[in-house]
Amino acid sequence: MQSDDGDEDTGHDEPAPKGTTLQERVYAELREAIMLGRFRPGEAMTIRGLADSLGTSMMPAREALRRLVAERALDLLPNRRVTVPTMTGEMFEELTEARVALEVLAARRAFPATDPAFADRLEAIDLEQDAAIEARDWALYQERNRAFHFELYERAPGRVLMPMIESLWLQIGPFLYLTRESLGRTYMEDRHKEAVAAIRSRDEDALALAIEQDIRDGMGGLPALIADQNAEGKSVEAVG
Amino acid sequence: MQSDDGDEDTGHDEPAPKGTTLQERVYAELREAIMLGRFRPGEAMTIRGLADSLGTSMMPAREALRRLVAERALDLLPNRRVTVPTMTGEMFEELTEARVALEVLAARRAFPATDPAFADRLEAIDLEQDAAIEARDWALYQERNRAFHFELYERAPGRVLMPMIESLWLQIGPFLYLTRESLGRTYMEDRHKEAVAAIRSRDEDALALAIEQDIRDGMGGLPALIADQNAEGKSVEAVG
DNA sequence: ACCGCATTACTGTGATCACATTGTGAGGCG
DNA sequence: CGCCTCACAATGTGATCACAGTAATGCGGT
Known part of the structure; x- marks a missing residue:
């Protein structure tokens, strides 16, 4: 497990640290x-x-x-x-509000750069997300959801908003795995379709609303799950 | 520890790295x-x-x-x-929008935790800021302005919003020194007084509006100054 | 058998070294 | 005289080592 022979890492498939540190x-x-x-x-x-x-x-x-x-x-x-x-309900609520504030802004800034072709691409991602739900592929579902949002936000140039949004997603990440069982009951894909429709009809406010509701829908059920996890985990990690 | 004479740093007055790294x-x-x-x-x-x-x-x-x-x-x-x-006009505009989104949210979240006594403290800070303007003390002016905002935002608990807002202020910092000469023409202290009044009259929307306008007022003149600095600096740092 | 203390193992911090890459300058060739 | 090339200096990256603080553990005393 040591790096004695150079750039080969043990057990992984990264080709080379070329160009990247x-x-x-x-x-x-x-x-x-x-x-x-x-x-x-x-x-x-x-x-x-x-x-x-x-x-x-x-x-x-x-x-x-x-x-x-x-x-x-x-x-x-x-x-x-x-x-x-370790997430608390209050922090999760704070993260949700921050997400709404920043991502709605990002969506609005991206809006002028959207066109029907882009709406098609977004719709394709959303369809893949639907397929992931059908296949009960939670990892793919999360990945496609992330792709949908970021594809939209990246449409607007600038290097300020995106890193902050990524930081928010990163902070939420560790607790997203609690949603694995509740995959079937999700209904937030409707919001994605609303967002695509808003882009097609050139309605910026509708896009902003769809994004906001998508975030609130997706985050809404989490605090209860966090409480559950804290309750059941108490016997395990009470040592810390 | 062999930097000639031990843990003393050359030319500074920090007493000891005790408690902090x-x-x-x-x-x-x-x-x-x-x-x-x-x-x-x-x-x-x-x-x-x-x-x-x-x-x-x-x-x-x-x-x-x-x-x-x-x-x-x-x-x-x-x-x-x-x-x-190196700041561009577009990035500054993006920073302004992000500040508005996040700081208005922070102000709203802080609002329930405000009371008349807190309004008094905020007013005191604002008066010191006015005094700094009178004295043409730009550094103190900036410091008191920062204190006014952060004192308000910190009123709300949580560890999500504040770091992000601090990051935004940090990103703006390097270009704030361009405002040194334009200190006299500032009129944003009105917004601070409006914010204090909004707290006293228990009007959350008015507080949010005051913060938003304060940010926009303060940031509004910057892009022109940035353009000036870019134009005059071109001969100096065109080497890069 | 339980509690208190000393020892031990472990972790983060800081320092130094070695190497690959990049930036810079001088010198040679066209 | 200008451009290319090569050598040198400087910088970031990675590795290893030494030290200090902290948590875990074992021991002895009561």
Whole structure:
């Protein structure tokens, strides 16, 4: 598990650290895992442990962790310990409001750059999302949902809004895995179709409304699940 | 610890790294300098240079720089070079919209936690700001303006909105120094008084409107100044 | 058997070194 | 005289080591 022979990493399929730094690969991998809910909230992450599990030295793991802390994806306890944030109902509500404020703004800014062709592409993504629901493929469903939103927001140029929105999604990520069982009952795809229709009919306000309601619908059921998880997890991680 | 004479840094007066890490001191110092506009946009910052100027090793400087990059306070060029961001009119407009969206939301969330006593404190800050204008003390003026806003926003609990707002202020910081000469013509203190009045009359919408207009007023004149600075700076930093 | 304390293992922080890449300058060739 | 090329300096990245604080553990005392 050591990097003695150069750029080959053990057990993975990344071809080469060419053009990208090792730290960035670690960061990307961690970021993905966090967004997919691979880590349990409250779980502690150590520099050496992460470095070992990825076959690198401490340095890349260290910088990746600190970067994710700076982006609020991970929590830095006063003990200098880095953990996956534990979500509370209030924080989730705050994240929802922030998402609405920023993503509605991003959608409005993207609106002038949309056209029928783009609406088609968005619709295609939404159809794939519907298919993911049919197939009960939760990971694909999340991925396509993310693609739908970001494809829209990226339509507007600028490097201010997108990083902040990504940070919000990153903060929500660790708790999104709680929605796995409730996949069937989701009805937010309606909002996506409303958004596409709004683009086609050149109605910016309707687009903004669709995005806002999509966010609120999707986030609405989470606090209860968080309460559940906190209640059931109390016996397990009460040690911390 | 062998930087000639131990843990003393050269030329500064920080007493001791007690309770706080060295990296955090470097970060705080850099952050303050950026907010105060001590660095010229486009200026490159090297790890070793920063480390030397602060009398530390590369490591704290390195992590502080990367953290500020993660917070969008500094720019990471594809050359892996860290520079003070160069602002464009479009980006400034984007920052303004993001500020309005987030800070209005923060003000609304803070509103229920406000009372007459808090309004008095806010008014006191605003009076100090007025005094700073009279005294032509630009630095104090900026500091009191920041205090006014953050005092209000911090009234609401939560750890989501504040870091994002701070990041926005950090991104604006490097260009705020352009407003030094135009201090006398500012009229945004009216908005602050409107905000205080809105709190006293328990009018949340009026508070939100006052904050929004305060932001727009304060940011409105900047793009022209940015254009000026770009035009005059072209002969100097055209080398980049 | 339980509680208090000292020892041990572990973690983050800071420093130093080695290397690859990039930027810069001088010198040679057309 | 201008452009290209090569060498040198500087920078970021990654690795390793040393130290300090903290949590976990084992031991002895009551």
